[in-house]
Amino acid sequence: MPRTEPIKAVRGVRDVLPRDRAAWRAVERSASHTAKRFGYQEIVTPIIEREELIERVGSDTDAVAKELYRFEDRGGRKLALRPEATAGIVRAYFEGGLNQGPQPARLYLLGPMFRYDRPQKGRYRQFFQFDIEAIGSPSPAVDAEVIEIGQGWLRAVGIRETDLQLNSIGDAKCRPAYLERLRAYYRPLKDQLHGDCQRRLETNPLRLLDCKVPQCQPFKEKAPRITDHLCDECAAAWASVRRLLEAAGVGYVLNPYLVRGLDYYTRTVFEFYPAGAAGQQDALCSGGRYDGLAEAEGWPSTPGVGFAGGIDRVVEVIVAGGQEVIAAPAAEVVVLADAGLEVEAAEVARICRQARSTVADYEPRSLRAKMRSADKVGALFVVLLSADDAAARKCQLRHMATGEQQSVSWTELPERLA
Numbered sequence: 001m002p003r004t005e006p007i008k009a010v011r012g013v014r015d016v017l018p019r020d021r022a023a024w025r026a027v028e029r030s031a032s033h034t035a036k037r038f039g040y041q042e043i044v045t046p047i048i049e050r051e052e053l054i055e056r057v058g059s060d061t062d063a064v065a066k067e068l069y070r071f072e073d074r075g076g077r078k079l080a081l082r083p084e085a086t087a088g089i090v091r092a093y094f095e096g097g098l099n100q101g102p103q104p105a106r107l108y109l110l111g112p113m114f115r116y117d118r119p120q121k122g123r124y125r126q127f128f129q130f131d132i133e134a135i136g137s138p139s140p141a142v143d144a145e146v147i148e149i150g151q152g153w154l155r156a157v158g159i160r161e162t163d164l165q166l167n168s169i170g171d172a173k174c175r176p177a178y179l180e181r182l183r184a185y186y187r188p189l190k191d192q193l194h195g196d197c198q199r200r201l202e203t204n205p206l207r208l209l210d211c212k213v214p215q216c217q218p219f220k221e222k223a224p225r226i227t228d229h230l231c232d233e234c235a236a237a238w239a240s241v242r243r244l245l246e247a248a249g250v251g252y253v254l255n256p257y258l259v260r261g262l263d264y265y266t267r268t269v270f271e272f273y274p275a276g277a278a279g280q281q282d283a284l285c286s287g288g289r290y291d292g293l294a295e296a297e298g299w300p301s302t303p304g305v306g307f308a309g310g311i312d313r314v315v316e317v318i319v320a321g322g323q324e325v326i327a328a329p330a331a332e333v334v335v336l337a338d339a340g341l342e343v344e345a346a347e348v349a350r351i352c353r354q355a356r357s358t359v360a361d362y363e364p365r366s367l368r369a370k371m372r373s374a375d376k377v378g379a380l381f382v383v384l385l386s387a388d389d390a391a392a393r394k395c396q397l398r399h400m401a402t403g404e405q406q407s408v409s410w411t412e413l414p415e416r417l418a
């Protein structure tokens with residue numbers, strides 16, 4: 001039986017159509033350009049990883065608990081589609097021997113991530129990230145460097161006004177005592193918190209600080225702040241990061257409620273928002289230090305810092321801002337031939353391609369319709385081919401902007417189009 005319904009895309013994923021690619025490409029190019037300018041090299045890791053790798057490093061985040069795409073392959077292996085890039089990059093850093101090279105390894109990655117999130121505007125099940133990771137250095141200067149890359153990227157795509165939110169969440173030395181303080185503060189208030197927060201109070205109290213539910217908000221202000229309870233090393237790193245950002249002219253806002261829910265995150269956490277939009281919408285970029293991650297994956301303890309930038313989000317912001325992204329023409333030259341001249345049209349197109357991108361229009365329609373379509377693809381030149389011209393291996397070369405038209409021999413085309 002033939003199907004009656006056409007087969008549509010999977011829920012929560014989308015196509016990036018050619019008309020939208022110009023903005024995407026501009027965002028991706030700025031990402032790799034900015035990364036390279038800071039000495040970061042591109043890495044490509046697989047989209048599939050062992051489920052265990054992802055679960056081990058993220059068992060209490062939403063991205064893993066509820067949103068992981070898990071599947072079994074034909075060999076019965078338990079695999080996952082990566083929900084973020086860091087776990088895979090840290091794995092590759094050790095497996096590929098980058099830990100033996102100059103430290104820190106400065107790496108960037110552009111690619112799709114997958115989360116079984118509730119689809120809505122700005123949230124997709126396949127989305128794209130620009131990921132920066134510097135692995136192998138505990139220096140706060142590298143934290144500041146990574147933040148500078150984030151700002152540099154957003155500036156390069158034209159998002160000049162951003163809010164950078166900054167916090168420190170300490171480390172394995174000072175955080176446990178702080179968490180006890182936080183629990184002690186919240187315990188008498190437990191009944192007034194929403195369900196998830198009541199549960200988190202014992203399991204993951206840091207997350208009480210970034211809860212967005214209105215009934216939990218009034219208690220935050222008086223909650224103890226972790227930056228008042230850092231150990232000496234974390235306090236020194238915290239002061240250093242801020243000093244370095246100030247010296248780099250990177251403005252920031254201290255946000256004591258910016259946290260991460262996993263133990264392997266340490267010290268610096270940060271997020272970039274479009275100016276004035278912090279807390280009201282998704283971050284453009286979020287990152288921080290993860291000195292405990294390598295160990296959580298079973299490798300020797302190794303410090304690291306990085307961020308993930310949301311390419312979908314950044315594209316949406318620049319498109320909404322009406323920023324003009326010059327779309328490259330689909331073809332710079334269009335060859336329009338009379339009916340029956342397909343072979344000749346293909347040959348002329350092949351010649352034109354030596355100089356510029358070219359398509360031949362083989363559709364059986366009027367010359368006027370073909371000219372309109374050449375204009376739409378953004379063609380700079382049209383090559384008109386009649387049977388008489390073709391017999392003499394000539395054509396009419398029309399410059400679209402001026403309307404000027406000349407008879408030209410085929411062999412002259414590359415030079416005339418250059």
Ligand code: AMP
Pocket residue numbers: 084115117122123124125126127128129282283284285286287308309310311312313
């Ligand atoms: P995260 O890895 O959750 O810290 O997210 C890093 C960035 O990726 C965010 O700032 C968002 O811009 C983007 N992002 C995260 N999840 C999604 C999603 N489901 N759809 C689109 N962009 C996302």
